[in-house]
Amino acid sequence: MAAPKGGYFGRILEIDLTNQKFKERKVSDEEYRKYIGGCGMGAYLLYNALKKGHDPMAADSPIYLGTGPLNGTYCVSTRLSVVNKNPYTGLLSHAEVGGHFPNEIKWAGWDGIYITGKSKNPVVLYINDDKVRFIDAAKIWGKDTLETEDMVYAAIKEPYAKIACIGPGGENEVGYAALMVERSRAAARTGTGALMGNKKLKAIAVRGTKAVPAVDNKKAYEAMVAAKTLAVEREAWQGIKRYGTAGLLELKHYAHGSLITLNFQTTWWPWIDNLGGEEANRTFWKRHTACHHCPVHCMKLGVIRGGKYDGLIAEGPEYETGGLLGSNLGLKEFDGMMAAIEMADAMGLDAISAGGALAFTMECMQRGVLTAQDLDGVDLQFGNADAAVVMLKKIGHKEGKAGKLLAQGVAKMSKEIGKGSEAWAVHTKGKEIAAHDPRGDKPRGYSYAMGTCGGDHHEGNTPQGLATWAMINSLTMCSFVGGYPWGKEIPKVYTDMLNPLCGWNMTDDEFWATAKRIMTLERCFQVREGIRSKDDVLPVRLTTEKLPEGPKAGAIWTEEDTKKMHESTYGYFGWDSNGIPTDATLKALGLDFAIKDMQEARKA
Incomplete structure (x- = not known):
């Protein structure tokens, strides 16, 4: 398969914490075009790396820090997607986080960082372009996230690096511990902090100096x-x-x-x-x-x-x-x-x-x-x-x-x-679940119940919204810039950037097919772990208690709301009435490798 021409470096940095080694993993243009990056690439890597019931805390359970093709370019507000099997829920999860850390990964010449293994002692991972160091973190272990960042800067002596770290919550493997980026930005909702604590990985510091390749830089910039x-x-x-x-x-x-x-x-x-x-x-x-x-x-x-x-x-x-x-x-x-x-x-x-x-x-x-x-x-x-x-x-x-x-x-x-x-x-x-009560904000129920991660507020509020946000999170764009404001201009606003940058000829139809592929592959992972239609529901309180006061007094989430949500979402993506992707859908999306798992799920 061909190497990417632009938008990517065509390589992921693989880290082995157990042996403190690293290597380069090549990724083809075809793979990027099918899964884009961010949460899409993370789902592809993890689905094929793990089997049903795999222990999230096992040494070979990966954490993937994924950028997208637009990271490191002139494109506004690019982010990072952190993907892993969540030790808190046992399901595939992804968290998106901003700051400057994501672009440093890209400028270092890597499209993502894939971390496995367990260090014997606390360690800081320091990446400076092609150089990788494993720094002893014994004196940093036990510190909160603010102290940790200061101490990591002192250790690496590179003021332009950007840092992501865990605090005591991660060290003590609290199930909902977060990865904190640049002090106050959180890649949360994925249990990544607990995984890093289990792996004795206290922090990651990255500094990059490389330019992202572009096929037609002028058109991409415009x-x-x-x-x-x-x-x-x-x-x-x-x-x-x-x-x-x-x-x-x-x-x-x-x-x-x-x-x-x-x-x-x-x-x-x-x-x-x-x-x-x-x-x-x-x-x-x-x-x-x-x-x-x-x-x-x-x-x-x-x-x-x-x-x-x-x-x-x-x-x-x-x-x-x-x-x-x-x-x-x-x-x-x-x-x-x-x-x-x-x-x-x-x-x-x-x-x-x-x-x-x-x-x-x-x-x-x-x-x-x-x-x-x-x-x-x-x-x-x-x-x-x-x-x-x-x-x-x-x-x-x-x-x-x-x-x-x-x-x-x-x-x-x-x-x-x-x-x-x-x-x-x-x-x-x-x-x-997050801070939007779906009795008063019913579209939010789709994000909570039908979104890949469960309980998250930024996964889309309609079936097509779920597909849109699957692409936004794979492109690693911010909702407040690349989501809500661009609205009806999606997908053209994206394909206008991607095609000259990457040398593609992506159409609107391909954009939406890619979105469905990513969302469906994530669904295959969850189905393999036992998720079915019965799990795509909201909490009991929201379906049995009416709002007692306020602008939406008397509102409640009904059985009819759930039925409509299931039918519209399953129908849009080509999943059966139990929420399992059909064989025909998987073949159409090029996900043939998941067919056997879904057939076994239907028998269970």
């Missing part, structure tokens, strides 16, 4: 300029520039009726004005920050002045962190919410799952199922920010009975606690 202009001119996203996603806290509360509150008991929180974008803009934020070549700069940095948390510097709130660690916990004051967000980042925890575990526990306290005595004396009640901060640290270290309990996550906690707590255990496919 298309990328046009795409950037299109994103900048879309007025709907001017609010994201000013408020980041924190402005959605007020919007989802007052207008959409979908703000997660008190563990999904309601979507109405009278104190939201104390937590959202307006409050942050008035009292906290000091500067905007952006990912590589991004015109949106949705991230905001601030500092708390006065009070218990005086001097705390943090990033946020974002909608998800503010929702899960703000209104979801019944908090009424901004400073306590920011302290919780910063603690989650420092521990290297997925703020969504951590917030879900905290709120579930708070409701157990509210209902008398748990007491402070059960939680090492911590009075984890709704509204108690100080207790939430303490508990987040205990979770990161798996400290005490409480830390170990909450580190399990909601699904396993409810089984251990019992006493009817399953009724308010809000999770899908074993993972806590």
Whole structure:
């Protein structure tokens, strides 16, 4: 098969942590055109590397850090997709993260990094173009993510490198531990932090100096300029520039009726004005920050002045962190919410799952199922920010009975606690769902229930939306630039860039076929692990309890909603009524290698 002509270097860096060795893996243009990169390439690599029931924590279980063809070029807002079998759920998962780290991988001359093995001792992986070093991390092990980054920079002595690392949560193999990129960006929802902790991989530092090849650089550049202009001119996203996603806290509360509150008991929180974008803009934020070549700069940095948390510097709130660690916990004051967000980042925890575990526990306290005595004396009640901060640290270290309990996550906690707590255990496919209540925001149910990962909020809100986001995450583009603003211009805005860059002649039909191929291959992985139509559902609370108040008072997710979601999604992708891709679909998409597995799944 032919080597790629442009957009790729045609090689993936394979890391063997057990033997501290590395090698180059060649990837053909045909493979890239079929699976693009990012989560698509990750699904292709992992499906063929692993068998049904493979232990995610086994030494040969890989972590794939995948870029796309547009990384390292003039294209705006490219990201990284982190793909692995999730030790938290046992399913294929992918997490997308921005910053500057992703482009350093590409500029180092690699299309991705494929990591296997287990180091005997803590290690930092340092990649500088073709050079790879394994650096002893014994003195860094045990440090939080902020200290870790500083210590890694001191060790590698390269100020222009970018760093991704784990905190105590990953070291202690908390199932929902995240990979933290450049201090405050999280590749979460995949359990990658726990996998890295198990592999004794504390951090990855990358520095690159190479130019990405292009077949027709002039035409590619012109298309990328046009795409950037299109994103900048879309007025709907001017609010994201000013408020980041924190402005959605007020919007989802007052207008959409979908703000997660008190563990999904309601979507109405009278104190939201104390937590959202307006409050942050008035009292906290000091500067905007952006990912590589991004015109949106949705991230905001601030500092708390006065009070218990005086001097705390943090990033946020974002909608998800503010929702899960703000209104979801019944908090009424901004400073306590920011302290919780910063603690989650420092521990290297997925703020969504951590917030879900905290709120579930708070409701157990509210209902008398748990007491402070059960939680090492911590009075984890709704509204108690100080207790939430303490508990987040205990979770990161798996400290005490409480830390170990909450580190399990909601699904396993409810089984251990019992006493009817399953009724308010809000999770899908074993993972806590994000900060949009689908009773008030019904399209979001598709992302939660039909998305590959389960419980995630950025996997598409219609059948075609699921396909669109499969491509966006394979191209490793940001939703706020390459997703929502480009809208109806997709796929042309992408093919206009890809064809001159890569030397392709991709049509609209090929774009959508590729999207379906990626989504269907991910589905094959999940089906092989036992996922069926019965699992493509929302939590019990959302289907049995109506919203009690707010703009969508009385709303509920119905059986008819589930039926419509299943029929439309399975029909669009060519899966049968049990959610298993058909033989005809697999042949049409060039996924013949998965046919036998799906036939066996239908017999099970």
